[in-house]
Amino acid sequence: MSQRVTAIYENGVLRPLVPLNLPEHARVELNVEAASSAPAASAQAVRDALRSAGASVSPLPLSNAATQPLSDEEQAALARRFAGERPLGDTISDDRDGREF
Secondary structure, eight states, X not given: OOOOOOEEEETTEEEESSXXXXXXXXXXXXXXXXXXXXXXXXXXXXXXXXXXXXXXXXXXXXXHHHHSOOOHHHHHHHHHHHSSSSOHHHHHHHHHTTOOO
């Protein structure tokens, strides 16, 4: 298996920036290359690239209602809704009613 990852060298140790799909104490061979000194892409450039590749969608605009605090009754209703034995992901899927995000 081969993986290409970016790591940071700190205090004599290479620290990968992403989790590696390796078992603990696995032996690996490294081919170390210095990363480009070009500035990292801005967060907006990354979002734009993901959107153009179809890997992301634009976030929905927040309405004023979404930014207002919930009443005590609304909080209690949400607590009851999400307190069940059912996985949260199933509840979210049902709530979407077939909508794609």
